[in-house]
Amino acid sequence: MLSYVLKRLGSSALVLLASTLLVFILVINSGDPLQELRESNAENVEFLIQQRIEYMNLDEPWYTRYWMWLSGVLGCFGGACDFGTNISGQDVGALTQQAAGSSLRLVFLATILAIILGVLTGIVSAIRQYSTFDYVVSFIVFLFFSLPVFWAAVLAKDWMGIRFNNWMADPGVSWSTTVTLAVIGAVAIPAIIGGTVRRRLITAAMTFAFVMIALPYLDWLNFARYPQLGPAAIAVIGALFALGFTALLAGLKNRRVLYSALTVVALGIVAYYATFWLLIDPPGGWLTIAGLFILALALAVLVARLIGGYAKNLATTVSLLTAAVVSGLVLLDHFIRAWPGFLTLKPRPIATIGSVSPNFTGDFWETSLDQLTQLILPTTILMLVSVATYTRYMRASVLDSISQDYIRTARAKGVNERTVIFKHSFRNSMIPVTTMVAFDFAALLGGAIIIEAVFGWRGLGNMFITGLQASDPAPVMAYLLVAGTAAVVFNLIADLLYAVLDPRIRV
Template identity: 70%
Template sequence: MYSYVLKRLLSAIAVLFGASLLVFVLVINSGDPLQELRESNADNVEFLIQQRISFMNLDEPWYSRYWIWLTGIAGCAVGACDFGTNMSGQDVGAMVANSASSTLRLVFLATILSIIIGILTGIVTAIRQYSSLDYAVSFFVFLFFSLPVFWAAVLAKDWMGITYNNWLREPNFTWTQIIIVAAVAAILVPLIIGGSARRRLLTGAVMFGFVMVVMPAMDSMNYAREPRLGPAVITLLGIGLAFGLTALLSGLRNRRVLYSALTVVGIGLVSYYATFWLLIDPPGGWLTIAGLFLVTIAVAVLVGRTMGGHAKGQAVAVSVITAALFAVMVLLDHFMRAWPGFLGLKPRPIATIGSSSPNFSGDFWEVALDQGTQLVLPTTILMLVSVATYTRYTRSSMLEAVNQDYIRTARAKGVNERTVVFKHAFRNSMIPLTTIVAFDFAGLIGGAVVVEQVFGWSGMGNMFVTGLSSSDPAPVMAFTLITGAAAVLFNLIADLMYAVLDPRIRV
């Protein structure tokens, strides 16, 4: 194993070296970095030209310039990276530190959401192959996959940003809007749930009536500007999660698993009140929240192993997922409580330009809301394309797996369908998905270049485009190195995960 990893790392260094050399040669030959100054009428133009030549080492041959950059990067081995300076004399390393945080925050969130939504959608469509749901999802998947990113980003700015901000000044639903939403819900929900024609009609009627009651009630409570969740709703949703996850992963007949999940919900309700005042203004910020989340997971594992009996594995899985989702709802409740105050500081919350609001001041939750609303539009755009990819690959992998002999054998032996789908079929279909995740993360960084330009983010994509347009190699090389290193690292992780998912594979 160690020799394999060492070989892959050495080959990765060779690949990065070749890619960096090629990119460097292309960038320095793409234009004249002194053209702007040669056309200038400034009195000190000669001084500025000499200064830029010094910053960019233009008085050196190309191979010497590349060697200077390469020796600076080699310092990363001892923790002393030197990315060089750009044409203005700014340290590119400092630029990368500021830009990478914005871009990686955007790409990481889009990746996680894409994986969760795409894989779940792919599993459901594979189980219900050739159903109306399968055809509908396939239509939207191909639609999202074929959308030009820049065009979708402009539409999102108009519809999800500007239009929503205008509506939020005096939020209210017209009866036409309520009827349209109720009709869409009455069609989509039965399509997702499935069942007989009678069951679908009943589900559609219930959903239509539910929306017709809930939306006017939300208007009367001014829910758009003063949302609330509260411990009662969180507890009811937690109980629903406990039953739903138990039914999905182990079956409701397994009472020990169900009781473990319900115990986690009860502990979560006690923790809601115990940590309420602490979370109003967390002393350590996100570190405090992360610490509480780890404690929550640890307690869920303990409950699952203590109460799970012979089904400890399933009890731990259900308890951990229930606890994690309960914790997310608690955080959502605190965000909702901060929403009215946030609207007082930022009346138009969904930003269409920039990664943060300049000179924004507020408490912890208000600042977090500002950063979160800045992520809504670009994350949604990046996520759409990736969700389509994960859905199609998951569906095809699952369909290939369920037609294998070992799946027929499991069903013939009487194994319940839940175990067949999740333990046998899905685990074996994860191998090609692991490869897709590795490539998709690096691909999302490339897609962020376009998204950052549309939304005016000061991230790595903006740094790359600026450097490329001015024939400035240092920022472009930094972007290439980080993107290439991410691609190589994730591919190495994917190779190692193969052996974990399938013991027959040995590296």
Template identity: 55%
Template structure:
């Protein structure tokens, strides 16, 4: 295994070296970095040209300039990166740090959302193959995948930003709007849940009636300007996750999994009150500690109370703990929403990654950055959704034809057990490759998205460097995106080799 990893690592380094050399040559030959200064009538034109020559090392041969850049990259192993200076004399390492933090925050969230939703949709459409749901989801995912990024961004700005901000001034629903939303939700619920015609009609009626009652009630509470989840909401939703997770994994009758999940809910309820004051204005360190505890404690409960079913008990417990922690956090975010609206009456922004000179509490600052992140994240996620859903669907259908799946069914195992404990695990192997390429591809694809939404990220760094014939910012962009692409591809190969030892040879 070590030999396989070293061989893949060596190949990856060779690919990065060749690609960086090619890109550097292409950039420096794409134009004249001194063009606008040569045509300038400024009295200090010669001084400006000399300064730019010094900043960009234009007095050196191209191969010496490339070698200087390569040596600076090598210093990164000693945590002393020297990526040169831009043609304005600004250290590119500082520009890269700001740009990378902005872009990676966007791309990471979009990748996680696309993977979770895409895999869930893929599994569901595979189980309901050739149904109306399958055809409808296939149409929508490919429509999203085919959308021009700039056009979809304009639509999101118009309806999810400008339209929503106008509506937030006086959030209310008319009777036709409530009826339309109720019918739409009822239709979608009966499509997703399926069943006999009688069951579909009942599902539609219950879902539509529920929405028709809840929306006026929330409007009466002025929930959209003063939202609150409360202890009751956290407890009920946490119980729902514990019960549904147990039902999907081993069934509700198996107390070895059910009791650790319910114990996690009880602990979450205690933590809700114990941490209330601490979470009113926390910091990232406190939230990180809470996230770790939300995983470790349920895992320990599942391990020691689950007996011979320790693994599913740990899985359900961890899922319940994470959801309970997330709901507790969401409750505090809801409580900060009115104060955030007072500081920023039009909450959904269309330009930039954060509001300039915004000053507020921790949660208000979190909401500011989150609302700025909303539109570009949605855009990148829906574009990636098609890949995850279609590959998951095809992989699930392929695995479903294997002999061991037929054997599992012939043994009398429930369909839930066959799907989630046998088919799903093996169907996820090809998704590792998709996730690896998608993450790196989104970083590169964020160039257009960042331009449309005015984000000062990796896309802006790349575009500016290319337009100014400045190789330093462009090579910094390549250093992150190229390394991410090769690294995640290598990790996918290693993950494959761990799951299937035949790949090693």
């Protein structure tokens, strides 16, 4: 394994080296970085020209300039990185660090959400092949796949940003909107759940009644401006997820798994009160929250091992999923508590320009809400483009795997359909999707260039475009280095995951 990883890293380093050399030559020959100064009428134009020549080493031949850049990058192995200076004399390393933080945060979040939504939708679509749900999902997926990113981004700014902010000034749901949403839910939910005609009619009636009661009640509470969750809601929602995960992965008859998951929910409520005052202003910020999350997962594993008995492996999986959901709900509760104060600082919460709000002052949760609201629009657009790909690949992969001999053998032995899909078919079906994730991450970095331009983000895409327009190689090379390294690392992780998903695969 170690030799394989070293060989892959070595070959990847050669690919990166060749690509950086090619891009460097193309960029320095794409234009004249002194053109605007030569046309300037400034009195100190000669000084400015000489200054730019020094910043960009234009008095050196191209191979010397490339070697100077490469030497600075290789210095990172000794802890002394030097990405050079841009056309204005700014340190490209510092600019890259700031820009990479914005872009990678956006791309990572979009990728994770797209994987979760795409994989789940693809599995359900394959199980319900040629159903109404399958046809609707296929239509929506092809619609998302064919959307021009820049056009979808402009629509999102209008509908999800500007109009939502206008609505937040005086939030309210009219009766016509309530009835429309109730009808949509009454049609969509039965189509997703499926079943007999009688079951669908009952589900539709219950969905319609629930929406017609819940929306006016939430409107009366002014929930949009003063939302509420609390420990009781966390306990109920956590218990429902515990039941759902147990039913999906083990079956409700497996009491040990169910008791493990419900115990995790109970411990989550205890942890809610135990950490409440600590999380009001967490001393270490997100590091403290990450540490508490890891502790919650460790406790979930311990509970599953103690209670799970013969089904301890299944109990561990279900308990971990339940712990993740309950931890997310506790985190959501703290965000909700900070929402009214956040609205007083930022009355128009959904930002349409920039990755941060200038001069924003608030506590930890209000600042985190500001960063999250900045991510909503660009993340949604990138996610929709990727989720279409994951859904189609997962659907095709599941359909291919369930037609294999080992699936027919499992069914002939009397294995229930849940185990057939999630234990036998799922792991093999994830192999093509794992390959897509590796390629899609690099593709999303490319798509983020357009998204950043539309939403005014000062990320890697902005730095790349600015450098390219000015024939300035340093910012372009920094973008290539970050994007290329990410692509190499994700492809290596994908290759290693093949052996995890399918034990027959060895490197």
